[in-house]
Amino acid sequence: MGILFNNIPGAGLVAPLFAFEVTSGGSYQSASRLLLIGHKNTGALIADNTPTPVGSAQEAVALCGAGSMLAEMARVAFLNAPTQETWILAAPATGTARVDTIKVNSVPAGGGVATIEIAGEPVQVQIAAGDSVNTVAAALAAAINAYFNALTGAALSVAATVATDTVTVTARHLGLIYVDYDFYVPTVVAGNAFAGAAVTITNTVVPTGSPDLSAALAALGDDPFDWIVSPFSDATNIARYTAAMNDVSGRWAYNRQVYGHVFTTAAGTLSALTTIGLALNDRHLTIHPRLPVAAGNPTPAWLAAAARTARIVPWLSDDATGNVSRNQKGLVVQGERPPRDRSLVPTYAGRNTMLRSGISSVIVNTDGGVAIDKIVTTYQKDANSQPDETFRDIQAMGQLVAILRYFRAQLSYEHGQKALADENPGGLGALSPPKSIQAPLVHAADTLENRGVLENARGFADRLIVQRNSQSANRVDIMAPIDRVNPLDVIAANAMLYSQYRAA
The missing domain is CATH 3.40.50 (Rossmann fold)
Structure with a gap:
């Protein structure tokens, strides 16, 4: 095959020259965001x-x-x-922000620890002996606003204000997405001062939008x-x-x-x-x-x-x-x-x-x-409303992206910036006949089979069609039938029990 240059002219050079043209042979690396x-x-x-x-x-x-x-x-x-x-x-x-109120009804005279879970995060308040409901409500509002889980890095997506014995909790963002934002007083926490009727939680504004x-x-x-x-x-x-x-x-x-x-x-x-x-x-x-x-x-x-x-x-x-x-x-x-x-x-x-x-x-x-x-x-369902599980598994979408990107990369490495001809009798590097376009696809299928993305690469090669378009002299059409690897979802076994195996 003739050697193809991108920058060194193929003709017209007379003066002595010893030159190297540096190009990339192509090295594919997958990436996703x-x-x-x-x-x-x-x-x-x-x-x-x-x-x-x-x-x-x-x-x-x-x-x-x-x-x-x-x-x-x-x-x-x-x-x-x-x-x-x-x-x-x-x-x-956009829309309306969710608003909830937490009314502190009573606190233990001797003090204790009160816990409320907000979106699964435990917010705790230390109650001193003699604290009033107003004092506890103020402490709860402060705890909500300052909440930070040092272990997981979690913070709360709400902000709190307080008036007397009632904490008003407002979502940080507008919208219906907060509709089931969770407030819960756990009863399994030993001695939880908020358990029972100690607090009343009310959703006062339903979020919208x-x-x-x-x-x-x-x-x-x-x-x-x-x-x-x-x-x-x-x-x-x-x-x-x-x-x-x-x-x-x-x-x-x-x-x-x-x-x-x-x-x-x-x-x-x-x-x-x-x-x-x-x-x-x-x-x-x-x-x-x-x-x-x-x-x-x-x-x-x-x-x-x-x-x-x-x-x-x-x-x-x-x-x-x-x-x-x-x-x-x-x-x-x-x-x-x-x-x-x-x-x-x-x-x-x-x-x-x-x-x-x-x-x-x-x-x-x-x-x-x-x-x-x-x-x-x-x-x-397919375009004819018939049941079709081809694209059901999320794995199929991941495989499809991987296969198509890899195919495109290999075709670009081998046949980008080429000319199209039915045959290439002179073995010129500048020409790409349809038959030669098959090769990188077959090799790509082999590689992806070895990587566990598709299977039956030999069947792919047998079924692959690369042909020149009958209407456009500048176009090649490809039929690339891909057989993907499937996730092993079900193992069904018949465990047949015998009192004794029958004689062979």
Whole structure:
């Protein structure tokens, strides 16, 4: 084959010259980004609707403000994926802020310790002998505003004020997302001075409103953001996710190919969640389930979405060792607490129903840890409304991104800036006949088979079609039939018991 130069002319050089042209032979390295969409505190440094990289939970606090939704999302994301490339995007909040009151009705004359859990975080107040209800209320408000969990770095996404014996707690951000923000007086804490009728918690203002994420999603442009966490699951924003990710004009369109997958949350009974899932059919959307308010969800929606997604993203982004293809069941989610009413946690039958309806599932371990069960997309039917599980597993989306990017890179290394001809009898480096374009794809399939991303590379080579377009002399068309590796979800065994084996 002729040697191809990019800078050294192939003809016309007469004067003596000994020259080396330095070019790249191509060295592919996969990479992925996790993007968290949420709210910042008023006056925080980060600009609205601007994707911004962060390297730690502390940096997110500096940019978004302590206790902000985004800072807390980043915190749990780094708990689950410490080295993942993570970006944040602040979307302006709209609507009405949730307001709750905590009225201190009585305190023990001899003092003690009072505990209330807010979003699963234990806020404690030391009561001295003789303290009045007004004094305790003031101490509680101060404790809420100053709360910081030194072990986990958690802060509260609410602010408190006090008037006489009543603490007023206001959400840091506007919006319906706070609808099941959790307040709970634990009774299992020995001697809890707030137990019983000592305090009365009342939700005085129900939150309303959802942010308009149009500008936030548009701000992504064509930058690569493979995994996007946005806890806002109202119908309008779900439609925006579909518009932003779609295969015709969105991030998955042939003329953009920047990809992306949105993870959001929805809360409700099994029936309600199933209804939500069956109304959707989008392979670029995943819904993390949460139980209804009655179950008591200590972990807010935005933290559950960020924590669960971050827990699986390192595997979904690993196309080198086969992790992208693995069953994810049992991965314990850091930073999420289970619902208090375990009787409402779906059984196997319930989880199976949700999964078949396009809703993902989690489990609660005996030690109270929340763990991944199975993560799916909402895709259930093909364009003809026929059942189709091709894009059901979230692994399929991770594999697809890995395969397409690797294929594109290999084709670019081998055939970028070339000329197209049916044959290349002179072996010129500047020409690429269709037959030679097959080679890097076959080699790429072999490599990805060895990495556990796809299988049956030989079958791929047999079925691969590369041909010149009959209408355009400058175009090559490729049919690349990919057989992906599947997660091992079910092992079914028949344990047949004998009193004694029959004689052979």
